[in-house]
Amino acid sequence: MTGMSPIVKTVTRWVSPFILAFGIYIALTGHLTPGGGFPGGVIVAGCFILITLAYGKERVEGIFDLKSASVTDSLASLSFLCMGLLGYVFGGGFLNNFIQSGFPGKAFELLSGGNMPIINIAIGFKVGGSLFVVFAYLALFRAIEEE
């Protein structure tokens, strides 16, 4: 894969940072506005997939190769599980919100959700990593075929 036409490449170069930032924003404010870890992760993975499509997979491999994506995937799931178990140890129940003090949290304040933002970030990494792994493996099949 050598990439697409210059138009696509240029547009991708302009747009991809914003897509990445938007994905991170969606994941970070998931406890306040519509969105959350899953949509955020999908958007982040979409950004990397866009770069792969436009430039070929060599460009992405420097930042986010298959191995690091699947490591991210596993680590994020483990950290989600750790949050659940920490809730079990400190909060009295699996996934209990053990950080939050007041209820309900204040609206539109970033640090008001207790453990929710941490869980959302973990889910964002998990979804971003695994979606990219899915895409990369399917692209790998195609690369084998072309040889």
Added chain:
Amino acid sequence: MLPLFVAIPLGVGFLLPLIEEFRERTQFFAVTVLLETGLLLALSLVKFGEESIYRLGGWRPPIGINYVLDGLSSLILVVISGIAFVTALFAMTYMSKYENLGKFYGLFSLMLAGMYGVALTGDVFNMYVYLEVAAISSYALVGFNRGPEELEASFKYLIMGAVGSIFILLGIAMLYGSVGSLNIADISVRVSEVSDQSFILLSTALFIVGFGLKAAFIPFHSWLPDAHSSAPTPISAMLSGVLIKVLGVYALSRILFNGLNLPNLTPEILTWIGAGSMFIGGMIALGQKDLKRLLAYSSISQMGYITLGLGMGGIFMSQGKPAVATLALIGGVFHLVNHAAYKSLLFLFSGGVERIFGTRDLSQIGGITRVSPVSGATGTIGTLSISGIPPFNGFWSKLVIVIAAIWGGLYPIAGIVLFTSAITLAYYLKVQRELFLGEVAGEITDKGKISPGIYVPLLILAVCCIGLGLLYLPEIRGIVLKPAALALQEGSEYTKLVLGL
């Protein structure tokens, strides 16, 4: 304590592929999974017979998700953990030549997590999610060898399983639309107050089709023989021993008995589906040449017994005969436990046979008792149990089902059960004659491969096959099986336990 059942396998399931990214340590993975299943077995034995609920996230039941431990789910937990432990022990030797074992054991653990979740959860949608966790892992595990046949079987299983899941999801959607709740106990309170029962009947039908696809009842069975014969042997044992029971029969009966309070005609439908699967599965099994395919069709047939027992229990409950109903339900649950023991024994045994002869074709092999006396003996015990020869466990559970059918006046059912037992005996006699007795036939590829790692799990399961017959004694039955049957029969007790009414 209850979330640990899901959290431990989930953690192991994510940890092993992570370690594999850096280092391939086959023996370490196998030992980790063995320890994990051993720990879970100990936990489920400690928890056995206890009745408790666990509120996930601290929300009270109708709002939040809750885990329920009652007579039935604690029995199912022991069955899952026991079979998983033996299978992990078997896989330690058997799978050691394969590649990507981190992923294999990771998926194995995820499948366990899903099954524990299905067994414990008290929420319909949560049950669907866990069901999918277990099912997706099993789709991938069936195609683990990545040969053309394995992939084809996996794809077939995947399509049928996905359609089944969609039917279940549609059923859940309809149930939520008409009842307004997802908690099984809460549904059972609200379902009688709903004025328009047609949607509830429709969702019941969808549940029967959807879970029927997962449990391979007879019109929906075509994936099972392919999937079970193509999967790696430990996975065949897990699929046949626990997965189709937990995902199919257990989940279905939990929703129908405890949630929907058995809508009209469902017990009759279950009974006849069970009778049909039992009979047709047995008939097809008679003509099979491949040992694993024969075992797979026999699984369909034996699942029929379980469904039949539960369905008859439902019929007697609606006729107002609680004592007979309890007996029929005990028969179904008893057969579930027995089938888990001897069918996983037979599947593991078939893996051993394949190791010795290099093929599973019954017409090409024979005389296993002379080649490997220990595995021959365990295999004999397995076939005798499944065909219902008296001192072994299979006989006692079939006896309970037949007694319940006759006592309740369902003579045609009792006739079908007896006739199917004869068919079962016939095709296992065929296996006996061709595989165990007679001269050694076929090429013995590697005799030394039957190491203790292969036959110790077989021995454990064979001892279980003999020991489980003791459950027939009224004292032991009252402790182990009766609470499980009553959990299905006394829906109000379940509601009381969960909602604290």
Added chain:
Amino acid sequence: MLTYLLAFILFAVGLYSVINKRNLIKIIMGIIIMEHAVNAFLILIGYRLSGEAPILEEGMAISEFVNTAMDPLPQALVITSIVISLGVVALMVAIAVRLYQHYGTFDITEIRKLRG
């Protein structure tokens, strides 16, 4: 009621495609259509004409909230089921590609080593 009917028609289209088509990719598309039909049905259950987002603001009476808010639960269920269907579809596509590598075709009648 009409909207429910539309979801069912979509479901039937997907089921037809799964049962009747011979191409692996078309079967996978049938599964996707069925999944989306169920998701649409779930969303329609929780929908309320001119309803509002289910956020309880300060100074809002509970009765008013109950009368205007939409049901948020089906939407939470739908995103979960979308995630699950993502996993299933990814696995299906991967297996279909592998099968194509082995057999050189997507036709299900030619991919037939297993019988019985």
